[in-house]
Structure formats: C-alpha cells, structure tokens
Amino acid sequence: MTDPIRLQVNGRSVDVAVDPLTPLRTVLGELLGLRSVRMPCGVGACGACTVLVDGRPVKGCLHPVGLAAGRTILTAEGLPPDDPVAAAFAARNAFQCGFCSPGFVMAVHGLLAEDRAPDDATVRAALTGNLCRCGSYPLILEAVRELAGEGGAGR
C-alpha cells in the first residue's frame, strides 16, 4: 500500500490511504462522504465534480488525488452559511434539479477569484465545462452578473 496522502479538506486535515492516481472525486464523494461532489460523467465533460484546489477549480473525476496532496481543497460542504455565490444562486433560483449546482457554485468561486468583475464572455468561457441539463443557464448568468457587479463596484 502506498503512504497515506494528507489533504486539507474544508479546513480539516485528512489522511487517505489510496493509490495516488485515484480520482479526487472518488476520495471526496465516496471515502469522505462529501455528497455535493457528484460524478455524472466521469470523463471531465460535465463539471458536477468541480472543487477548488488551492482556490482553483478542478474536475474531481479527472484530478488524481496525489496531485492534491498537501493542498487545500474546498467543496460546497466547506462554504460558509452566508457564502455569497451560493446565496446568489439561491436568490436568483439559478438551478432546477440542482444536481449540477454545487459544481457551478465552485466553478464561479474559481472564476471570481481570478476576475472579480468578469464580463459575459468571460463567464461563458469559464463555465463552459459545467453542464446543466435542465437549461438554467440564463439565471446562472444573471446570478454571476450580479456577483460580478458587486466585484466591479470595488469590493
């Protein structure tokens, strides 16, 4: 067996004894029970497994857990209760079935960390890897515009 891999997940230190090539999503969603990290496609197409590794969005189904060793991982479970991105998605009703929503919320966090006031084209480019089969994109775009507007207002 390989040496345990130490991860910082949602503010807690966790050791997992798995092959370093194990997808991060398998570790988070199945071993650690973080159910917001879903895996509808398993091939990096849908983004429902998006989590932040050191603040950058990665697709958990493709990202080997070994690459996350020692790094800080944030899933939707680790967001504070007053998380502004989640609040904007909820307030705008930017979801339908919700299966994809945590992945979108984390992807938007990644985007806003890079660009606090993205224009529509930037938002579209950043979220192209997250799929919503219900087709809630117009309201998702509105939610992100609102957050971007706040970023643009100088906060």
Add this chain to the structure above:
Amino acid sequence: MTPAGHLAGLAATDPMVDAADRVVGRTRYAIDVEVPGMAHAALVRSPVAAGRILAIDGEAARAMPGVVRVVSGADLVAAGLAGVRFGTMQKDQPILATESVRFAGEPVAAVIAESAVEARAAAAAVRVEIAETAAVFDADAALAPGAPLVHEWRADNLLGRWHAAHGDLDAARGAAARHFRHEFWSPAAQQASLEPHVCLARWEDGRLEAWTTSQNPSRVAEELARIFGLAPGGVRLHVPPLGGAYGGKNHAKHEPLVAFLARLVERPVRLANWRREEFVTVTKHPARVLVESGIDGEGRLLYRTARLRWSGGAYALSSLAVVRAGGLAVLGPYRIPAAEVESVVAYTNLPPAGSFRGLGVNQAAWAGEQQIDIIARELAIDPVEFRRRHLVRAGDRLWTGEPAGDVHWLECLEAAVADLDRTSPGPRGGAPPPPAGGDSDAIRRGRGVAVALKHTITPSRSDASVALLADGSVEVRTSAVDMGQGVSTVLARLAGRVLGVGLERIRSVLPDTAVTPFDATSSSSRATYAVGEAVERAATDLLVRLAEAASAALGVAPERLTRDGDRLTADDGRSIDGATAVRAAGAAELVGLASFVNEPFVDPDTGVPVSSSHWHQGAVAVEVAVDVETGVVRVERAHGAAWAGEVVSAAGARLQNEGNIVFGLGPTLFEELAFDDGRAHPLTLMDYRIPSIADLPVALTSRALEAEPGTHRERHGLGESLIPAVAPAVGNAVAAATGVRLTELPLHPERVLNALRARPVAHDGVDSPRGAGGRS
C-alpha cells in the same frame, strides 16, 4: 465578498422552497441513500442486438474479490419469474433476458458484490455466449414483410398504430391548386439526466421497500406488487428528488430486477447505471415523417396528411403514447378542412425508446412546422402571416374535427415574434441587423418561427392530502415527483393560498407510497395542472375538518366561526388557532383529502370526443447566424411564449420555459444517438454533447401567458410547451438565412456544409420569415 442584502429580498419574493439546500448539494438524491448491509449490483449486457443466449459463465466472476453472487436468467427460471413481463403500456419487458436478447445493451446477467467497484470488475469477467440472429434497426424495415421478428409473439413487429381522419380528403385533393410533399427525419437521442437511473431495494418480513429514480412511483409500485405477488401495501416506494428526468425516468426500468436481486441474496441491493449504460436504458424515438399539404388558389390550406414511422426499440415503454402525441400534433394547430394521420411504431432491435421531453411532438413539429414555412415561402407570404391566417381561434375545430377549446396560439405567436423584434430591431419585413462590429462575410442571418401543440394525458388521476399538524405546520402529501420542475414549491404555494398560511409553515412531502396517495405520473406536463388541482381541493377539505375541530373545541356551531388563515374566531370573540384545534381534537393531525380526475369527454355542442382535457400551446421565434464556410449554426436569439393560464411561481415558469428552449437546442444542433449494428454510440458526455452555457443565445426570453384575473384560469404545465417548436424554428431560420432547407436533424456543421455545397447559397431572392430579404 459578503452576502448582498437585495438578494435576500429577491429570494423572499419568489423563492423555490429548497433553494438553499440545492445550490450547495445538501439535497439527497436516490444515489445518496444508504441502508445497513447494502450490497451493490452491476449489469452484464448483451454485446449484440439479437440472438439466443447459449451460456452465461460466471465462474471467473464468482472468484473475484467481494462478489456475493452472479445472477442470470437461470435464477429467474428457478424463481418462477422467467415468464414475467412488465411495462406500463405493454407488458413486454423481462426482468432479465433469459432466452433471447433483443438489443445491444440488454441486461443478461447481474453481479452482486460488496462494493460497486467490485461488482463492476466482476461483471466484466462474466462470459456471455450468444448465437447472433438477424436483427432489424429501422421502423420501415421492421414493418416490411419477412422482417426478422423482435418478439416471436408479434409477427409483424407492430408495436402500436394511431390513426385519425376528418373531412373529405378526396374532394380536398381534387380541389387543391398546389400540392406539397416532404419527408423529414429525426434520429435517436438520449435524455441525459445528470443523475443516472438508480434503484435500491430491500425486503423485510416479505415486504418490499425501494428507493428509486422514477417519474411514476404509484405505477411502479403497482407493477412490483403484481410481479412479486404482494398486496398493494406490500410495496413501499420512495422517490427522492430526481437529478433530472425529462421523460427518461418514466415507467419501470431496473426496479423489478433490483427487487429480485435483493430477495435472492436476502440483502439490500443498489444498482446505479454508469453513464454509458444510460444510453442503452432509454432513448428518444427515431422518426421518419412524411407530410402532404394542399392549398387553393387563395393560399388557404385545404388538406394535410401525415405518415409517421417510429422506431420503438425492443420494449414499449411509452411508445403507445408517443405515436398518439406525435400523430395529434404533426399537422399543427391550424384550420384544415380535410386531414388524415397514420402514426405507427415498430419494434426494432434497438434500446427501448421512451418518453423524451416533448413526447413525440418534437419529431412531428420538425416536419409539420417546416412544411408550413416551405408553403408560405412558395406563396411569397410571410410565414408569420401564413400562420396567423390558419391558426385555430376561439370556436374553431382542430384538424381532428374536435373543438379546439381554449386556444391561445395566436397570442403565443405574436408575443414571441414581438420579443424577437424587440431584441433585434430591424425594418419589419427586412433583414435582421448584424451585431455591433458587424459580421464576417461568411455569416448569413435569418429568422424563423414555429408553433407547437401537445396534448396532456387524458384520462389521469391525482390524489392529494393536506395535513395540519399539532405544531401548526402543514404537510402537502402527493406522489408528484420533484425532478427540478419546482413542483414542491408549486404545491406548497397552492395549499398555502387556500389555507391562508405562509410558505414557511408548509412542507411538500416527497413521494413515499406508504404515506403519499396515488398519482398517475409526473409527466405530460400535468403536475401543476392535475396534482395542483387535487391539492387545492384537499386544502379546501382540510378547512372543513378544521372548522369542525374548532367548532367542537369552542362549543359553537361551525357557521358562527370566521376564519383568518388557520385561526377561527367565534362570533362571541373567542378564537382558536389551527395547532390548538388539532390538539383539542385529541388528534396528531387534521387531514383534508381530495382527488382530481381529468377524463375524456364529448364536447356538448358538437358531440365530438375531445382528445385532451386541454392543449399545451407555445410558439418560438429565433434568429440564427450560419457560417457558410464552416457550417456552424448559432442560435443567437430565441424568444418563446407559452400559454400558462395562471402562473403559480414566476421563477419556476421562467425556468421551465427557458429550459425548454435551451434543452431543445441540443437535439436541434448536435445531439444524435447513432447505432452501428444496433450498438449505440457515443456513450460518454464528452462525445454526446449537450448544450452548455456557450450555446446560450445572446438574447433569450420567454413569456408564460395568463388569462385575465377574475376569469376561469385553468393552469397549464409548462414542461413541454416550447420544446417542440425549437427545432423547426431553427430549421426555418437556417432556410431563411441560406436558402437551404434541411430535413434531417441534428443541424451539425457537417450536415449543414454538405447541404450548402449541394446547393450553393443564393445571393439574393431569399425570403425571410417576414417576407423578402431575410438574409444579410
């Protein structure tokens, strides 16, 4: 960043009941349910489309780590269940293939193991020997004499036929000045819910309990009781919120098998499809549609006929509803003096085709609504104007001869077209303007419209109960499935409105057949309409129970009480609130019960039977940009209007309407499930592309049109009112932009480019939907 105060205000005005949980993944779907002692199943599937099973060798698999049992048809035989067939409309599907396989991907064996990973690994080690036999993959081929038989008991492969005719067709044909005849093709597609099909079953004391991803828990529970010889109460089915369904989760799928597996190994068993398995579990019907129309010298439609051929795959699922829905819709909501439709679905050796958002109307409208455009262009009439002249209005009859009823297609069409004009202002009747910065020379722009009619399932039944609990909270109990359409919000609001109780005190209970009453199905865009009506009636009944309880508690006759919300006040000034009244009655809760049934009826004025208790009505107007060098079609603007009657949740209505358009872009532009010797491909979401935010039109709006307040406002569901109009509106716009008419879906670049090369783009004389000059 900090939460924005104005967002909280917005949420308060139009909240979805469980928004806060959904957006951060606290919602628990079927795949999240775990029970003690649970084992996991994986399926072994047929590699060939048709054949006889010679041997299933599970020896190697049995020796693998974690394997509990390898199960095949022999186990069904031993259990006396090999002859069982299930299916809501046609009992034709076996629990597991025992002798014959009928499509590539059909389950022939299952492996049960301690973990899903171990079950998968062992399933791959099961050796299957099948003697391949002749197969048939196309509806016309399947219906031809001498075709290989999909089911030995169905000598002509005929799965279902729907036919209707009205008027004097021969006379109309003779009188017509011009005739039009066009054939259109829609390929298979896949519903592609992000959540796959999942079922978990366990047995206790001879009773079955299951958690499953089903759009119709009541029917699936009935089916399981029948298969396993249980009393109706012997099956308890839970349906957690679905991570998308779009018709795909209609009707029983793996439930009978998983229940069988759990009984066999005397342990709870869960089966969750892998993504690749979704593509062979249920599909959209491939359809070939021939439409003929005739017009008189004044440009009036004299007749329309259609011949629809659907490939149903190996098992029926909802095929019988699809042939009827498509057949009713194909000729459009127009005044047509003489008409005839024959719609036939054949068994084929393909994965079962089932409900797909739009239920066959998509394939029908792709044909009928493009031909309307062709006719209008041939006559040099604006296609919007041509539709205006022919759309049924109040008092008119549909092509079937039945009264059209409460009709609003004209309003929908005008609203959609006006919205397109608003976002893309140009001279009326002229070319849409290029965006700021202009277009490249390769871009051609065009506009297109289409309308859609879709029936709602008739007859059907929904029961509901609304309970006031001793803590003053209210539970709305129905078997309506929450699949992202917002039904929990809608039902809670309707109950709250009747009771005068705030949403914070109301909870919509998820389907649990031990607790929630019967509901026919969460499909056909019927939940808001049918279950909503049942909930309103149940809430009204609860008010009667509450008045009785308050009357007894206060010792005054019910007629001496006045009500404010759930507080009742006697004429002597004493009052009692709902919670206190429940406790005073010595009860845990007071319950109101009611049903809603929509039944087929005969129109009293004409004596003609009516096909649907009401019609879903919608119109879509789009603007496309076609790159004639690459063949890429971009839908830049899309505007829809659907008849809602009354909107219960503005946010929910918008999400449903816009979701219709966005979802509809997939099968229009790139979704196609192809078959190679019956083997489906592609099988991943990397290759089977569904719309992303990059495909979102730059302008997208929708309207949910309501009746005047104070009038009778029958609510219509909005789940499918616009989707059938999306593909033909885009097809019409592409024709307006390029002069090339595409009759086959999807409009992917290769197909568009080939069509453009076969017929070079005209540089003038191309009509827009509004008249001349629709191309820039």
